Amino acid sequence: NAGVTQTPKFRILKIGQSMTLQCTQDMNHNYMYWYRQDPGMGLKLIYYSVGAGITDKGEVPNGYNVSRSTTEDFPLRLELAAPSQTSVYFCASSPRQGRAGELFFGEGSRLTVL
Amino acid sequence: QKEVEQNSGPLSVPEGAIASLNCTYSDRGSQSFFWYRQYSGKSPELIMFIYSNGDKEDGRFTAQLNKASQYVSLLIRDSQPSDSATYLCAAPAGGTSYGKLTFGQGTILTVHP
Numbered sequence: 202n203a204g205v206t207q208t209p210k211f212r213i214l215k216i217g218q219s220m221t222l223q224c225t226q227d228m229n230h231n232y233m234y235w236y237r238q239d240p241g242m243g244l245k246l247i248y249y250s251v252g253a254g255i256t257d258k259g260e261v262p263n264g265y266n267v268s269r270s271t272t273e274d275f276p277l278r279l280e281l282a283a284p285s286q287t288s289v290y291f292c293a294s295s296p297r298q299g300r301a302g303e304l305f306f307g308e309g310s311r312l313t314v315l
Numbered sequence: 316q317k318e319v320e321q322n323s324g325p326l327s328v329p330e331g332a333i334a335s336l337n338c339t340y341s342d343r344g345s346q347s348f349f350w351y352r353q354y355s356g357k358s359p360e361l362i363m364f365i366y367s368n369g370d371k372e373d374g375r376f377t378a379q380l381n382k383a384s385q386y387v388s389l390l391i392r393d394s395q396p397s398d399s400a401t402y403l404c405a406a407p408a409g410g411t412s413y414g415k416l417t418f419g420q421g422t423i424l425t426v427h428p
Contacts, residue, residue, distance in 0.1 A: 232414055243319075243403055243418030244359070259415070260408075291358055295414035302349040302407060304414045306358035 203227050207292050207307035214282040214314045222277040222310050224292030231297040233275040237288040244291065250275055282314045318342055319406050324422035334391040336422050338404030348380060348387045351403040359403055363389060394426040
């Protein structure tokens with residue numbers, strides 16, 4: 202049981218480049234989330250999804266896009282990367298029936314934009 | 316005002332002492348609160364949650380909630396070096412019932428031998 206898997210773990214981008222952070226979970230969780238964490242800060246919600254085909258913006262969605270075509274996958278797309286997007290990105294999931302607020306996190310993807 | 320705020324830290328305590336971590340929140344409608352622990356370079360993991368006023372104990376950890384004062388705390392008794400980590404307080408954003416959380420900025424705890 203792998204849980205939540207994110208790829209890549211590390212990536213360096215040049216300003217203006219685009220990329221996709223991949224996230225997949227094998228726990229059949231309905232809810233999935235993308236958070237970013239800047240140094241010395243808590244996590245901020247970028248986008249979330251309550252099920253396949255349904256996504257919504259979180260607190261800091263600008264510069265990102267998501268899709269949820271299957272229950273398992275929730276990729277995060279960065280368009281026209283900017284230095285402000287340098288951060289650690291965490292994908293997480295939670296079940297429909299379960300303890301509200303209990304998130305299962307992936308290992309994180311560290312992104313640097315130069 | 317930030318919705319969830321952790322003002323204390325970084326915090327350094329000797330091994331065996333009680334570590335006290337604090338969190339305040341602005342949304343009076345918040346019903347539940349969560350404490351996540353994050354080791355350096357790792358992802359957060361849930362260690363405690365509390366829904367009701369008062370104390371909730373789980374092993375060496377005690378969560379305390381005071382809704383009148385809008386205050387949540389986490390006490391770690393008999394602190395161990397392995398407790399050294401960043402502790403994140405979180406509450407559901409917008410009164411949601413699932414994992415759409417608002418996190419505080421975290422408190423770095425160091426337990427020294």
